[in-house]
């Protein structure tokens with residue numbers, strides 16, 4: 001009997017190679033970020049049409065603040081430009097926007113636009129477009145551990161009651177329920193690192209790498225990775 005195909009419900013992407021894309025084109029790095037933003041829309045629509053339930057995209061890590069201040073300022077304005085350009089399409093395609101990260105540390109204009117996007121799309125029931133924005137997985141896990149330690153300190157729970165489920169429920173992906181853990185992570189640009197992205201959630205995820213830079217990653221590339229995933233034998237720690 002043919003192997004049952006894997007169902008790809010949650011896809012995560014580290015969208016790498018935007019600066020290199022621009023350099024190859026003889027353009028400034030920010031041109032790569034802008035074209036990368038346009039590709040977010042293309043791949044979001046493709047993922048939605050492929051029936052993917054959650055698409056998590058690593059947009060800005062807690063470590064990115066160290067980049068040149070002009071580049072950070074440009075990146076902080078990308079959500080404004082993204083929603084200006086694509087909110088009508090997101091609404092038409094019933095996409096629900098979620099942003100996970102330390103949003104209270106963002107510039108107020110960025111904070112306001114991401115909060116407004118989540119509110120405007122809150123009742124949409126299609127693909128969940130989950131941006132990781134000022135997000136860091138080790139900080140996310142540390143925060144959950146601290147919350148649980150406080151429960152033990154105050155006598156609300158005993159340390160014996162601490163469980164993996166208790167930690168998962170205190171991560172920023174808790175609201176995705178059974179879809180909280182990515183089935184597949186794709187990283188573009190040829191780099192093969194996790195870079196402090198969803199470390200807990202990726203425990204049993206399939207990993208795939210594209211040599212293409214993010215702006216060049218197409219719907220057809222995505223479809224090939226999805227078919228490859230469907231045909232993989234997932235082990236979940238077993239043989």
Ligand SMILES: Cc1cc(N2CCCCCC2)n2ncc(-c3ccc(F)cc3)c2n1
Nearest residue numbers: 015033036037059060075078079082114131
């Ligand atoms: C920082 C950053 C960088 C960014 N790039 C384009 C994609 C490749 C990664 C680097 C540059 N994109 N693309 C879309 C967003 C975004 C983020 C949050 C949101 F609510 C709406 C849109 C974005 N944010």
